Amino acid sequence: xxxxxxxxxxxxxxxxxxxxxxxxxxxxxxxxxxxxxxxxxxxxxxxxxxxxxxxxxxxxxxxxxxxxxxxxxxxxxxxxxxxxxxxxxxxxxxxxxxxxxxxxxxxxxxxxxxxxxxxxxxxxxxxxxxxxxxxxxxxxxxxxxxxxxxxxxxxxxxxxxxxxxxxxxxxxxxxxxxxxxxxxxxxxxxxxxxxxxxxxxxxxxxxxxxxxxxxxxxxxxxxxxxxxxxxxxxxxxxxxxxxxxxxxxxxxxxxxxxxxxxxxxxxxxxxxxxxxxxxxxxxxxxxxxxxxxxxxxxxxxxxxxxxxxxxxxxxxxxxxxxxxxxxxxxxxxxxxxxxxxxxxxxxxxxxxxxxxxxxxxxxxxxxxxxxxxxxxxxxxxxxxxx
Amino acid sequence: xxxxxxxxxxxxxxxxxxxxxxxxxxxxxxxxxxxxxxxxxxxxxxxxxxxxxxxxxxxxxxxxxxxxxxxxxxxxxxxxxxxxxxxxxxxxxxxxxxxxxxxxxxxxxxxxxxxxxxxxxxxxxxxxxxxxxxxxxxxxxxxxxxxxxxxxxxxxxxxxxxxxxxxxxxxxxxxxxxxxxxxxxxxxxxxxxxxxxxxxxxxxxxxxxxxxxxxxxxxxxxxxxxxxxxxxxxxxxxxxxxxxxxxxxxxxxxxxxxxxxxxxxxxxxxxxxxxxxxxxxxxxxxxxxxxxxxxxxxxxxxxxxxxxxx
Numbered sequence: 001x002x003x004x005x006x007x008x009x010x011x012x013x014x015x016x017x018x019x020x021x022x023x024x025x026x027x028x029x030x031x032x033x034x035x036x037x038x039x040x041x042x043x044x045x046x047x048x049x050x051x052x053x054x055x056x057x058x059x060x061x062x063x064x065x066x067x068x069x070x071x072x073x074x075x076x077x078x079x080x081x082x083x084x085x086x087x088x089x090x091x092x093x094x095x096x097x098x099x100x101x102x103x104x105x106x107x108x109x110x111x112x113x114x115x116x117x118x119x120x121x122x123x124x125x126x127x128x129x130x131x132x133x134x135x136x137x138x139x140x141x142x143x144x145x146x147x148x149x150x151x152x153x154x155x156x157x158x159x160x161x162x163x164x165x166x167x168x169x170x171x172x173x174x175x176x177x178x179x180x181x182x183x184x185x186x187x188x189x190x191x192x193x194x195x196x197x198x199x200x201x202x203x204x205x206x207x208x209x210x211x212x213x214x215x216x217x218x219x220x221x222x223x224x225x226x227x228x229x230x231x232x233x234x235x236x237x238x239x240x241x242x243x244x245x246x247x248x249x250x251x252x253x254x255x256x257x258x259x260x261x262x263x264x265x266x267x268x269x270x271x272x273x274x275x276x277x278x279x280x281x282x283x284x285x286x287x288x289x290x291x292x293x294x295x296x297x298x299x300x301x302x303x304x305x306x307x308x309x310x311x312x313x314x315x316x317x318x319x320x321x322x323x324x325x326x327x328x329x330x331x332x333x334x335x336x337x338x339x340x341x342x343x344x345x346x347x348x349x350x351x352x353x354x355x356x357x358x359x360x361x362x363x364x365x366x367x368x369x370x371x372x373x374x375x376x377x378x379x380x381x382x383x384x385x386x
Numbered sequence: 387x388x389x390x391x392x393x394x395x396x397x398x399x400x401x402x403x404x405x406x407x408x409x410x411x412x413x414x415x416x417x418x419x420x421x422x423x424x425x426x427x428x429x430x431x432x433x434x435x436x437x438x439x440x441x442x443x444x445x446x447x448x449x450x451x452x453x454x455x456x457x458x459x460x461x462x463x464x465x466x467x468x469x470x471x472x473x474x475x476x477x478x479x480x481x482x483x484x485x486x487x488x489x490x491x492x493x494x495x496x497x498x499x500x501x502x503x504x505x506x507x508x509x510x511x512x513x514x515x516x517x518x519x520x521x522x523x524x525x526x527x528x529x530x531x532x533x534x535x536x537x538x539x540x541x542x543x544x545x546x547x548x549x550x551x552x553x554x555x556x557x558x559x560x561x562x563x564x565x566x567x568x569x570x571x572x573x574x575x576x577x578x579x580x581x582x583x584x585x586x587x588x589x590x591x592x593x594x595x596x597x598x599x600x601x602x603x604x605x606x607x608x609x610x611x612x613x614x615x616x617x618x619x620x621x622x623x624x625x626x627x628x629x630x631x632x633x634x635x636x637x638x639x640x641x642x643x644x645x646x647x648x649x650x651x652x653x654x655x656x657x658x659x660x661x662x663x664x665x666x667x668x669x670x671x672x673x674x675x676x677x678x679x680x681x682x683x684x685x686x687x688x689x690x691x692x693x694x695x696x
Contacts, residue, residue: 004491008484011476011480013475216471220465220485221488
């Protein structure tokens with residue numbers, strides 16, 4: 001009998017188009033939008049080499065140092081330290097350079113001489129970069145000339161090489177060396193967490209279909225020779241299966257479709273997803289059993305609570321997670337969506353699993369609590385009114 | 387007894403929904419619960435099914451006390467509710483199979499029962515349809531199939547014909563008779579007296595949670611003074627003739643309005659013959675003549691002073 005109820009509940013859940021839309025299609029669409037939005041941000045952060053021209057005059061041809069400087073910054077990884085290429089340089093005549101500038105093919109051109117002259121048409125980010133770099137070059141050349149004038153032996157002591165190198169006096173050390181810092185990945189974590197919690201709709205559906213005071217279908221079930229908890233368990237199991245399968249589909253889409261990096265701990269990622277689904281469904285069951293309000297009201301409660309919890313976990317504003325942790329830390333521990341998000345986060349960033357298991361432990365605790373409260377609400381078998 | 391209810395009291399706060407309700411249902415009968423909306427019929431059914439708490443009373447089904455976990459008793463009950471109670475996501479076949487599976491575990495046996503139920507309600511052409519594609523009448527039939535597929539000994543139908551077209555209603559009533567002929571005991575609640583009169587072997591009339599009267603339709607009609615109603619189309623009737631009419635044997639009420647003469651008689655014989663003789667003797671010309679025996683509505687009207695349809 002358990003199997004029959006389970007199979008039928010599975011059919012009912014999978015065929016509920018509205019439910020499948022909100023729990024599967026909506027997160028997939030949202031993930032796609034997130035990806036489009038964040039890939040724009042990433043592109044904006046990438047430095048593109050600036051198109052410039054150098055006037056091909058006698059002075060330029062004579063100064064090998066300047067020619068080397070231009071060549072160095074016109075090729076990928078000039079210093080062999082993952083540096084970026086700064087310029088796309090074309091050496092052209094004055095006339096051609098003017099024409100290119102007019103046609104916006106270059107942001108400016110450099111006329112080598114004393115002093116070095118930069119000609120630009122507009123002011124802007126690229127123009128400022130070009131100016132700063134050539135200013136630095138001129139300043140360096142000027143410094144070398146001054147030093148050599150006072151101390152000619154400095155050249156033999158490696159002054160030119162020394163002054164040409166930029167040095168870092170501080171070193172970056174990462175806590176947990178697993179993932180590259182990426183602020184956008186947290187949005188995807190909260191999206192998965194939200195989707196897990198949308199499983200609450202499955203929980204709500206199951207309880208609605210078992211409480212005789214809520215639907216006539218449930219009344220019919222209550223008249224049948226079936227233990228109510230057996231029917232509820234079969235229903236909730238079906239709900240968890242469908243919700244979990246949907247989350248796995250979402251994960252596959254994120255990992256293989258959108259190439260979001262979740263680290264390489266697949267087992268723990270799946271465990272987090274399952275714990276999230278279980279917490280979501282039990283939460284929905286609790287809301288479903290908590291009062292006699294109509295299904296519409298309960299759905300509204302679920303949406304508002306899920307979206308609020310997602311907001312506090314950082315889905316709409318990634319700094320919110322840290323604001324909550326700093327100002328109301330307890331909220332991070334009682335917000336299941338924040339716990340799911342943080343479980344993914346700790347898997348990605350930390351070498352140890354302590355923080356991960358704290359999150360999973362708390363999530364499981366909430367699941368047990370929600371189930372217990374639901375049981376206490378629905379265990380009665382008669383009603384005051386129907 | 388299949389059903390035995392004694393002194394059942396159910397209150398909703400100050401409102402007494404069932405006021406010391408007592409009745410029995412014998413095996414093999416179609417027992418009608420007749421009463422206006424809000425008279426307590428559905429509340430009584432829900433108490434019998436152990437869905438509702440009640441304040442006082444005793445309910446036995448199949449001579450055993452009914453309780454929410456009395457699964458042996460529940461196994462022999464089929465319920466058809468006023469509202470259609472099926473799953474939108476399941477097809478006709480799957481719905482019947484699902485509800486049947488709550489009673490019958492054996493898959494092969496269940497398959498036969500489901501086929502019989504589909505056949506019984508005439509949904510063979512719609513077995514793969516989802517409920518939202520069915521008309522109101524077909525939905526009602528599906529609702530019935532879901533309640534009777536497991537062949538229960540006791541079938542409770544709570545106003546199954548509300549908002550159903552006449553053709554579907556007749557199909558449903560014929561189906562209930564057939565179920566009864568096949569051995570099921572039926573409790574049928576309705577506020578349509580014609581249905582109850584047509585269908586039920588014993589009737590209990592309820593109002594405000596109380597039993598007004600119970601018995602066979604003949605017994606119920608025998609409880610009231612009204613014996614016959616005669617309506618005559620009369621083209622001209624003077625006040626002296628009206629006064630003379632009131633002196634006829636068994637007459638209780640005489641009304642003349644818009645060329646229609648309405649007469650109500652207490653029990654007695656040859657009322658129509660006497661009336662026609664009176665018309666002939668007094669040279670009163672008349673048109674159509676109707677004679678009616680009392681209905682359950684008349685029973686309800688005489689006992690409560692209000693129409694059953696109110």
